[in-house]
Amino acid sequence: MNYQNSLAFAIERDQQDPLKDFRKQFLIPQHNGKDVVYLCGNSLGLQPSSASKYINDQLSNWQNLAVEGWFQGDDPWLEYHKSLAISVSKIVGAKESEVTVMNSLTVNLHLLMVSFYKPNSKRYKILMEGGAFPSDQYAVESQVRFHGFDPKDAVIEIFPREGEVTLRTEDIIQQIRDNADEVALVLFAGINYYTGQFFDLQAITKAGHDAGAYVGFDLAHAAGNVPLQLHDWGGDFACWCSYKYMNSGPGGISGVFVHEKHFNNQQLDRFAGWWGYRADKRFLMAPGFEAANGANGWQVSTAPILLQALFKASMAIFDSAAGICRLREKSLALTGYLEFLIGQINKQQGEEVFRIITPANPHERGCQLSVVCLRNAKAIFQYLANNGVIGDWREPDVIRLSPVPLYNTFEDVYHTGKQLLAAIAQ
Known part of the structure; x- marks a missing residue:
């Protein structure tokens, strides 16, 4: 897939996504009146909106x-x-x-x-x-x-x-x-x-x-x-x-x-x-x-x-959703997009600021990317949280980010890349 570091690309991909309506079946936490970018399904998945009925x-x-x-x-x-x-x-x-x-x-x-x-x-x-x-x-x-x-x-x-x-x-x-x-x-x-x-x-x-x-x-x-x-x-x-x-x-x-x-x-x-x-x-x-x-x-x-x-x-x-293989196809695309955006950030900075330690081979990983922050790691993690991007912290310097295909979007991933870049500036 030819990824692009643009909001227009992310929106277009979401519009073409055959699984896009499943997001509506989950309750998304709020931050300043907007949906958070929730990339922590590797730790706790979101609540189905039908859970209370069941x-x-x-x-x-x-x-x-x-x-x-x-x-x-x-x-x-x-x-x-x-x-x-x-x-x-x-x-x-x-x-x-x-x-x-x-x-x-x-x-x-x-x-x-x-x-x-x-x-x-x-x-x-x-x-x-x-x-x-x-x-x-x-x-x-x-x-x-x-x-x-x-x-x-x-x-x-x-x-x-x-x-x-x-x-x-x-x-x-x-x-x-x-x-x-x-x-x-x-x-x-x-x-x-x-x-x-x-x-x-x-x-x-x-x-x-x-x-x-x-x-x-x-x-x-x-x-x-x-x-x-x-x-x-x-x-x-x-x-x-x-x-x-x-x-x-x-x-x-x-x-x-x-x-x-x-x-x-x-x-x-x-x-x-x-x-x-x-x-x-x-x-x-x-x-x-x-x-x-x-x-x-x-x-x-x-x-x-x-x-x-x-x-x-x-x-x-x-x-x-008609099977895990259908979800897997979207998962590979979302995680690949996050990997691409992190690579773009390193390229823009002229140095490796973020190092992905999860295997580069898509068949040797799931939704999760484990990202080593090579400087100011905890501050970057906190910046993400303060700006509505919820990931997962692991000592001493790893942020786990997991775009889940049932409820995450390409726009979620794009905004994560945007906030990672902003965190460096801060």
Whole structure:
């Protein structure tokens, strides 16, 4: 695409955008009486304008039906999660039976590691990306200690080569091969939260399985952002939050994927609960856990209907958008435009003021660009916020900017470039 650094270009692109009307389905925060430029969907997605209706519908069911709401009404709560699984399965590239929604992300990561981290005296190590999101690091450390191992020995972190910022796929694969006799679990993010790098999950899965390890993914920054093919790639499990690119609200419900090849694997442990019991016998209240079919068998606690209602509001928008691949096309164009404008600023200044550490290859990133400010970083970030551009700060000098295709526009991106340039002058 031949980008142009002009408002006229941005407006023209927005007029031609087949997804332009989806912005109207979200509530945009205000700054001085105008919509903010919200580029923080990597941290918390915007509220669907339909969210209050979805919540109020369930509050009404609670009011009018009380406990019978589990069995009566237009959308009985007992089966409420199943309609969500239909939508989610399309977003992550899985079979409907392979996904469910429950709990929060790190809780689900722990529950899945109960099943898929099976260390013994020889094979006990977990291999993960260096600089993973802290919650993943803490979960892994605690799981290793729970099994009686020392994280300093049992956790292998892969870092970029000296002088580089992102990981090379060949280095990840080589590390897996080098530790093939000892690694029990390969656990990677889909997209690294700091750099925005989209990892080659298919290649990582194959290498992990070739080494005899289970393979799982934290897709917090990937689900709803980039196309995924979890079933075809063959990974063993994955989990994700839904409040970033899937707009389910702060602390919204999480999702999990378990590959169907494990549904009847009796060797897998799990922490069981009543909600994961087979549905046709659940109300017999019998002793002895019998798992529900598919990923639903990993559920533990009663479904939080109000959280699921918020998620359902967003999933209805995704469904009407006709697929993640359609959104991805616009995402690539928006992020490419932001990259172009930042390059124009550096060119105008005659020096590198902003350095993008997210991969330049569009297929190795999602919506997010992580931008290093080489001078006055925090002041520049604050200037953006004071002028209605909402990004995300990461120490010591990185601003994360994520144009989301459902509600961001080319004009949003153009004004971001304009404010970055103005910030330098200030």
